[in-house]
Each structure stands twice: as C-alpha cells, then as structure tokens.
Amino acid sequence: MLTNKTIGIIGAGHIGTAVIGGIVKAKLTAAKNIFASDKSESNVEELAKSLGIHTTTDNKKVVKSSDVIVLAVKPMNAREVLSDIKDVVKPSQVIISVMAGIKTSLITALLGVECPVIRTMPNTPALVDSGATAISKGKFADDEHLNIAHTIFKSIGMVEVVPENLLDAVTGLSGSGPAYIYMVIEAMTDGGVKMGIPRQIAFRLAAQTVFGAAKLVIETGKHPAILKDEVTTPGGTAIAAVAELETHGLRTMLINAVSTATARSKELSRIIEENDN
Numbered sequence: 001m002l003t004n005k006t007i008g009i010i011g012a013g014h015i016g017t018a019v020i021g022g023i024v025k026a027k028l029t030a031a032k033n034i035f036a037s038d039k040s041e042s043n044v045e046e047l048a049k050s051l052g053i054h055t056t057t058d059n060k061k062v063v064k065s066s067d068v069i070v071l072a073v074k075p076m077n078a079r080e081v082l083s084d085i086k087d088v089v090k091p092s093q094v095i096i097s098v099m100a101g102i103k104t105s106l107i108t109a110l111l112g113v114e115c116p117v118i119r120t121m122p123n124t125p126a127l128v129d130s131g132a133t134a135i136s137k138g139k140f141a142d143d144e145h146l147n148i149a150h151t152i153f154k155s156i157g158m159v160e161v162v163p164e165n166l167l168d169a170v171t172g173l174s175g176s177g178p179a180y181i182y183m184v185i186e187a188m189t190d191g192g193v194k195m196g197i198p199r200q201i202a203f204r205l206a207a208q209t210v211f212g213a214a215k216l217v218i219e220t221g222k223h224p225a226i227l228k229d230e231v232t233t234p235g236g237t238a239i240a241a242v243a244e245l246e247t248h249g250l251r252t253m254l255i256n257a258v259s260t261a262t263a264r265s266k267e268l269s270r271i272i273e274e275n276d277n
Contacts, residue, residue: 001151002028008066010059010081012038012047015098016072018126022155024051025129037062063088068148071097075272078102082110091115094141096149098122100171101269104138104164116141118149121170122156124178131157132174136164168269172262180257185210
C-alpha cells in the first residue's frame with residue numbers, strides 16, 4: 001500500500017520519531033521516500049544520520065515532497081503549522097494528525113483544502129513499538145485513507161478504528177493511561193522497598209509483573225477478572241491484597257481517572273475551537 005508513496009512527518013519529537021522508526025523497521029516504504037521536518041536542526045540531523053531519510057527544518061518542503069503527511073506537532077502549535085503549509089497542501093494528499101483535541105473538521109477549515117484527514121490518538125509506548133493507537137476518518141476520507149493510517153500505526157503497536165466522537169475517551173483511557181500504570185509500578189516498587197526489598201530489585205520485579213500480566217491478558221484473551229481469580233487462592237496472600245485494594249477504592253479511582261482525563265480532553269478541544277473563532 002505504501003511502497004510507492006512518499007511519507008512526510010512534520011514534527012520529529014517522540015511520537016514523530018517513533019512513527020518514522022516504525023515505518024523504516026517495517027519496510028513500509030524505502031528510507032529515500034521519507035521526509036521529516038522539525039524546528040530543531042539537531043533532531044533532524046540525527047534522524048538523517050541514523051535512518052537515512054530526508055530531513056529539513058522547512059515544513060513546506062516536506063509537504064511538497066509527500067503523498068501522505070503526518071502532523072506530529074503539539075496541539076498548541078496546530079494553527080501555526082497549518083497556516084504555514086496551507087498554500088502547498090493539495091486535495092490529493094492524505095493528512096494524518098496526532099494532535100490531541102484537534103478535530104478533523106478544524107484541520108480542514110484551517111487548511112482551506114478538502115483533502116482527506118485521519119485523526120489519531122497514539123500513546124508513548126509507541127516508542128518501543130508497543131503503542132495503542134485509535135484512528136478516525138474525517139469527512140473527506142474513505143476506507144483507503146483509513147487503511148493507510150492503520151498500516152503506519154500498526155508498525156508501532158496495535159490499532160483500533162473508532163468514531164471521532166470517541167477519541168476524547170480514548171485520550172482518557174490509553175492516551176493518558178501510561179501515566180496511571182507508571183504510578184502503579186512506582187507504588188508497587190515502594191511497597192517492596194517498605195518490606196525490605198532493595199529498590200532496584202523491587203523496581204525490576206514490579207515493572208516485569210505489570211508487563212507480564214498485560215501480556216497474559218493479551219495472549220490468552222481471558223477476561224482480567226478470570227485471570228485475577230486464578231491468582232487469588234482461598235485464604236491466600238493475593239485475595240488479602242485484593243480486599244485491601246477494594247477497600248480503598250482502586251477500581252473506582254481508575255474509572256474516575258479515565259472519566260476526568262476524557263473531560264479535560266473535551267475541554268481542551270473546546271478551547272482550541274473557541275480560539276479559532
């Protein structure tokens with residue numbers, strides 16, 4: 001699908017770099033067909049050196065050279081970047097956005113071009129090819145355009161297709177979710193230290209436990225409740241710990257965390273739209 005297409009990435013930060021790396025490792029297209037831009041000369045120089053792609057600090061050069069354009073910039077920079085490239089964007093080009101809270105309709109309006117726009121919500125584990133990305137198509141995009149985005153983000157993890165109105169909820173669940181899990185790992189580590197385990201050993205055990213538990217859910221396809229029941233033997237240590245977690249409302253706290261992050265994502269979307277009016 002992408003072998004003969006040129007791909008441009010505007011923004012060579014963490015996610016942009018992860019996308020480039022995934023494309024190269026998966027051999028979706030040749031390195032010579034990849035173009036990247038960033039404000040930081042050192043960032044693009046390193047990418048050119050390590051991956052053999054074309055790099056520049058000029059966003060317009062990337063757009064002029066690309067069939068597919070990935071906008072991997074911060075939401076606060078959306079208006080500036082879209083204004084910069086609007087005069088060189090063509091209706092035939094596919095725009096893929098990773099800008100949280102920026103609706104496809106707003107991107108189309110700011111570009112002033114009726115080109116296909118795909119909105120995505122990846123997360124930081126994409127940096128180690130273990131990302132979770134949700135994608136949605138805008139008004140002028142079809143299934144072929146959606147498949148292009150799906151192929152690109154599949155190279156750095158798993159991908160789910162959702163209606164655009166669910167992307168704020170995705171932001172609350174998987175977009176912000178790594179932060180919740182990092183806190184769990186940190187707390188488990190501190191618990192181990194409290195019980196006398198050296199910190200580095202406790203840290204490694206806690207991180208591997210979270211990784212292994214998640215892998216077991218994914219590979220067995222079993223419901224987490226079933227796997228939990230398999231660990232909690234009658235009168236054992238795990239059921240005692242689970243009872244303590246339930247007493248302090250762990251389940252409710254995590255549900256509320258997703259809800260709160262979703263609400264904040266919706267609020268940011270409104271702020272961005274209001275600033276455009």
